[in-house]
Amino acid sequence: MAYQDHPRPAVTVDVIIFALRDQDLQVLLIKRKHPPFQAMWAIPGGFVDVDEPLEEAALRELEEETGVRDVYLEQLYTFGAPQRDPRGRTITIAYFAVVSPDAIHPHAGDDATEARWWSIYNLPPLAFDHAAILAYALQRLRYKLEYTAVGFELLPETFTLSELQAAYEIVLGEQLDKRNFRRKILSADVLEETGDYQAGEGRPAKLYRFRADAVAEVKARRLFP
Numbered sequence: 001m002a003y004q005d006h007p008r009p010a011v012t013v014d015v016i017i018f019a020l021r022d023q024d025l026q027v028l029l030i031k032r033k034h035p036p037f038q039a040m041w042a043i044p045g046g047f048v049d050v051d052e053p054l055e056e057a058a059l060r061e062l063e064e065e066t067g068v069r070d071v072y073l074e075q076l077y078t079f080g081a082p083q084r085d086p087r088g089r090t091i092t093i094a095y096f097a098v099v100s101p102d103a104i105h106p107h108a109g110d111d112a113t114e115a116r117w118w119s120i121y122n123l124p125p126l127a128f129d130h131a132a133i134l135a136y137a138l139q140r141l142r143y144k145l146e147y148t149a150v151g152f153e154l155l156p157e158t159f160t161l162s163e164l165q166a167a168y169e170i171v172l173g174e175q176l177d178k179r180n181f182r183r184k185i186l187s188a189d190v191l192e193e194t195g196d197y198q199a200g201e202g203r204p205a206k207l208y209r210f211r212a213d214a215v216a217e218v219k220a221r222r223l224f225p
Contacts (some may be wrong), residue, residue: 008097010091013095015096016122017066018120019104020101020154021099024119025121027118028068028117029123030114032042033110036086037127037128044062044068045061055073059071066109066148068105068122071097076094076096078094084128098154141171145171145172154167157176160198161182162205194206
């Protein structure tokens with residue numbers, strides 16, 4: 001079959017934004033303004049223009065639907081089940097980002113009636129195959145948390161070891177042994193003490209930050225649990 005005669009599926013992008021908010025791992029969703037799945041919640045995204053690079057399309061759709069901009073996106077996976085979109089054969093490239101809760105302030109844009117945070121552990125019914133996409137994204141985030149220094153993106157610039165452990169436990173969905181956690185995270189050599197302390201009940205806790213020159217891949221093969 002000649003190139004010009006070959007069927008061309010549509011291409012879309014979807015953008016998953018994770019943040020730790022209210023002691024919970026939350027994801028940014030929009031309520032769809034138009035069919036299909038009108039008034040259902042969905043991952044922000046849309047169609048890629050013919051002359052548009054994929055990541056630029058992802059950033060554009062994210063801003064158009066949520067007002068969010070200036071985030072670092074990582075390509076997650078390509079989803080292309082033949083029946084995933086009732087409008088026709090559509091392949092989507094999913095991107096995701098992990099942000100500090102104060103970094104973005106979403107609001108509904110052109111193709112959405114609402115944009116808000118939802119707990120990844122208590123999601124509403126979702127459009128398309130977005131439930132499966134989010135399940136995959138959570139799995140990838142957990143993997144990255146165990147093998148890389150991605151945890152710094154979930155926290156403010158400085159934090160205590162207890163706050164860091166709490167963040168890891170929320171994402172991993174399980175409790176971690178305090179002594180084991182501290183030994184492994186400190187031996188990974190990605191943190192540095194700030195010299196300051198966080199006041200509170202009992203003994204003041206040391207404040208840490210991630211080293212600016214810390215390599216992305218931690219030295220331990222698998223940190224947690």
